[in-house]
Amino acid sequence: MITQETIKMNLDEIRAAMSFSAHRAGRNIQDIRLMAVTKLKPADVIQSLIDLGIKDIGENYPDETMTKIEVFQNAPEDVRLHMIGHCQSRKARLVAEYFDSFQSLDRLDIGLKLNSILEKKGKKMPVLLELNTGEEVNKKGWILKGTDFSSSFLQDLEQLQNCTQLDIQGLMTLPPFTENAEDNRYYFANLRQVLENLNSHYGTHLTELSMGTSIDYCVAIEEGATFIRLGTILVGPRA
Numbered sequence: 420m421i422t423q424e425t426i427k428m429n430l431d432e433i434r435a436a437m438s439f440s441a442h443r444a445g446r447n448i449q450d451i452r453l454m455a456v457t458k459l460k461p462a463d464v465i466q467s468l469i470d471l472g473i474k475d476i477g478e479n480y481p482d483e484t485m486t487k488i489e490v491f492q493n494a495p496e497d498v499r500l501h502m503i504g505h506c507q508s509r510k511a512r513l514v515a516e517y518f519d520s521f522q523s524l525d526r527l528d529i530g531l532k533l534n535s536i537l538e539k540k541g542k543k544m545p546v547l548l549e550l551n552t553g554e555e556v557n558k559k560g561w562i563l564k565g566t567d568f569s570s571s572f573l574q575d576l577e578q579l580q581n582c583t584q585l586d587i588q589g590l591m592t593l594p595p596f597t598e599n600a601e602d603n604r605y606y607f608a609n610l611r612q613v614l615e616n617l618n619s620h621y622g623t624h625l626t627e628l629s630m631g632t633s634i635d636y637c638v639a640i641e642e643g644a645t646f647i648r649l650g651t652i653l654v655g656p657r658a
Contacts (some may be wrong), residue, residue: 420461426471427471452645456650457650461487468653474497481517485517499520503523522591526561550562553606555595563610610628633651
């Protein structure tokens, strides 16, 4: 298992790269949040991240998260647990109960169900809308063709905006896998443009862009990411 010392060395290198990319893009590093992705990682790794000052932690599978939920419940109040994976309808209750935000809202029906559960709990949840920027059939999210979103997305967005317990704060994407980070600059730039278009023409006030993973986070920062989601480069490969 990866040690806290190794995680710290990884984190130091990542933060240096983040600072360089932010400076290159003329951005303030304080506007970019590093999220540690800990799916299939034990609670000890999560505790090490928290001890090293990580405030944002992303999990993909609610059932798995429940096996290590104690580490989150005992964490400082400013540590936030984000749902970043596809959420099955029957898992919406777990997300509403235990997570602080939902970064991968990928369809209308789960948004409506989550809102209903949150309403009964008297809880409001920040959410990001997941857009399928690569038009990949094996991925979830509303399809985005370049910077063109469909009329069905706008119809769904209108309904989601009426969900009183959902605080729609921005957009999220996971572009096609590549070993060349530059390949994904196109998708990141498109997502930023879509956010700007929605704010200009459709009455939204979106500020968050969750994009960039271990391979391409520096490019994502240069294209406007406010969240980068790092797993392998930070805590090592999954078993």
